[in-house]
Amino acid sequence: MANGGIIGPPNAVTSSLSSKTSTITATCCSWTRGNACSTTANILVVGGGGGGNGVQGGGGGAGGYRHCTSYTIDGSTYKVTVGGAGAGSASAGSAAGGAGGVSSFNTCAVGCGAKFESAGGGGSNSAGGSGGGAGEGGSPGSASPPGQGSAGGTGAGAGGGGGGAAGAGGNANTPTTFFGGAGGTGSSAWPGDCTLRAGGGGGGGQAGGAANGMRPNAGPGGGGQGGIQGSASYPGCQGVTPVAFASGCAGQVNTGGGGGAGGQAAESPADGPKPGNNGGSGVVIVVEPQGTKTFVAGGIWSMEEQYDNKLAGNWTS
Numbered sequence: 495m496a497n498g499g500i501i502g503p504p505n506a507v508t509s510s511l512s513s514k515t516s517t518i519t520a521t522c523c524s525w526t527r528g529n530a531c532s533t534t535a536n537i538l539v540v541g542g543g544g545g546g547n548g549v550q551g552g553g554g555g556a557g558g559y560r561h562c563t564s565y566t567i568d569g570s571t572y573k574v575t576v577g578g579a580g581a582g583s584a585s586a587g588s589a590a591g592g593a594g595g596v597s598s599f600n601t602c603a604v605g606c607g608a609k610f611e612s613a614g615g616g617g618s619n620s621a622g623g624s625g626g627g628a629g630e631g632g633s634p635g636s637a638s639p640p641g642q643g644s645a646g647g648t649g650a651g652a653g654g655g656g657g658g659a660a661g662a663g664g665n666a667n668t669p670t671t672f673f674g675g676a677g678g679t680g681s682s683a684w685p686g687d688c689t690l691r692a693g694g695g696g697g698g699g700q701a702g703g704a705a706n707g708m709r710p711n712a713g714p715g716g717g718g719q720g721g722i723q724g725s726a727s728y729p730g731c732q733g734v735t736p737v738a739f740a741s742g743c744a745g746q747v748n749t750g751g752g753g754g755a756g757g758q759a760a761e762s763p764a765d766g767p768k769p770g771n772n773g774g775s776g777v778v779i780v781v782e783p784q785g786t787k788t789f790v791a792g793g794i795w796s797m798e799e800q801y802d803n804k805l806a807g808n809w810t811s
Contacts, residue, residue: 543773558623591617680715716749
């Protein structure tokens, strides 16, 4: 070095960045990583829940539930698709409810990885990420493709519940005759949090099938409760405001829960219709883990060397 200056060994400087969680509740075309140190991500993808149908119908199946703890990411811009809710129907028990929409991360398959997606939930009487329950006179839906959820419950004098991510839908007539089947249980298998998602919708039942005045159960994890024939003291959706007309309840937004089915047909115009309700929309969650990055700085420079390099325009500020 000029002027007899000294230089020490290189100095390693480490920078740390905290983990970052992105909860995506609507389709977007511009997700990019927020932690430049992360090269992999922990991803949960839940499809939209299926809709229930009416008149002792089957509950909607939950959206498909998939996760990946080591999805490779880089500086690319990724499209994320969030599946919409399947539509509920007022049609009778053997008719199909609306299917939920597909959710995906990296929808266009750019950068390092392939598209990672989950199927939408099956409407009543239909296959999907989780199958929809069978309405009176219908057939339960299977989980298709397999591995993302469970099958729907069977119907008889009432409707079966829709499948959930972790459990099959309940069959009709349990626990009492003419009671709609319970929705299947959702899942919290993703290690990013402990929240239950993707529960199935409850099936629709008859007036004589109400157990202690309660609606057929929704699947834990965002499913909607089923309906029976209404009365002035009958509990509303999610156990709140009492309602006279017991239609199915909607699946909860951004859980992938299935929609509840409608109950027994009206016996008079005043008793009102008993339609099924919509499923819940899906969700995509991306967790970028905490990362570190090491920079190498120069050693110790003399004052003369600093001055010379500053004049020459070579000194980094």
